[in-house]
Amino acid sequence: xxxxxxxxxxxxxxxxxxxxxxxxxxxxxxxxxxxxxxxxxxxxxxxxxxxxxxxxxxxxxxxxxxxxxxxxxxxxxxxxxxxxxxxxxxxxxxxxxxxxxxxxxxxxxxxxx
Amino acid sequence: xxxxxxxxxxxxxxxxxxxxxxxxxxxxxxxxxxxxxxxxxxxxxxxxxxxxxxxxxxxxxxxxxxxxxxxxxxxxxxxxxxxxxxxxxxxxxxxxxxxxxxxxxxxxxxxx
Numbered sequence: 402x403x404x405x406x407x408x409x410x411x412x413x414x415x416x417x418x419x420x421x422x423x424x425x426x427x428x429x430x431x432x433x434x435x436x437x438x439x440x441x442x443x444x445x446x447x448x449x450x451x452x453x454x455x456x457x458x459x460x461x462x463x464x465x466x467x468x469x470x471x472x473x474x475x476x477x478x479x480x481x482x483x484x485x486x487x488x489x490x491x492x493x494x495x496x497x498x499x500x501x502x503x504x505x506x507x508x509x510x511x512x513x514x
Numbered sequence: 515x516x517x518x519x520x521x522x523x524x525x526x527x528x529x530x531x532x533x534x535x536x537x538x539x540x541x542x543x544x545x546x547x548x549x550x551x552x553x554x555x556x557x558x559x560x561x562x563x564x565x566x567x568x569x570x571x572x573x574x575x576x577x578x579x580x581x582x583x584x585x586x587x588x589x590x591x592x593x594x595x596x597x598x599x600x601x602x603x604x605x606x607x608x609x610x611x612x613x614x615x616x617x618x619x620x621x622x623x624x625x626x
Contacts, residue, residue, distance in 0.1 A: 427565060432611070432612060434613060434614075435552060438612070441615045442618075443555070443602075443614040443617065443618045443619065444602065444604075444614075445616075446614065446615065447611045447612050449611040449612070453613065456611040457611045457613060478618070490554075492556065492557060494614075495611065500544060500564070501562070502547065502559050502562045502614070503547065503559070503604075503606075503614055504559055505549070505556055505557040505558075507555065507556035507558070508555070508556045508557075510554075
C-alpha cells in the first residue's frame, strides 16, 4: 500500500543552523501539507502546497520557513535558522483530491539544542 | 476559527470493553477524520466521514457525525490492548485548502 515517507526520522541541530526535512508524498497525490506537533500539544498546520505553489500558510510559517517540490516527487521543508522553539515532530501529509483522506508520514523529530 | 476538541482527555478501560470518544468543532466542515497516534509515532488515518453522512463503519470502528450539534463520536468495539493510543479528530472545510484542524486528542488505555 502506498505511503508517505519522511527522512530523517530524527534530526538534532544547533540553534541558528539550517535544516531540511524531506518527504516523499504518495505518487498520484496533488495536495501536500506540513504540520508540526510540539511535545504534548496538538498537531498544528504549517503550510499547504498545491499546483506547485503555497496555497495557504499559518502564522507559524514565517520567513524562516520555506517549502519546495524540486523534482515532482520530493517535498521539502526548510528552516533557515532554527530556534529552540522549533523543536517538534514535523509531519508531511498528502491527499489526492480536495475532499479525500489526508495521509501522514511517520514524522521527523527535530531537536534544536 | 474551527477547532476540534475531544473528550474525554483520557479514558482507561478493560480489554473487551467498548470505548467511546467524542469530538466537537465550531464551524461548518467539509469532512471530519479520525486519526490514531501511538506514543511519539506518526498519525494513522482511521476513518473519514463527510458532512452529508451521519454514520460510518470500518471494522471495529463506528463513527457518527451530527452537524447540527457540530459533534462526532468514535466508538471502538471489543477493544484490545493494541488499541492503546491517542485518538484525534481533525476537520477541514473547502475554503481552507482542506488543511486539517486537530483537537487535543483522547488518550485511550486498554488494560489487558
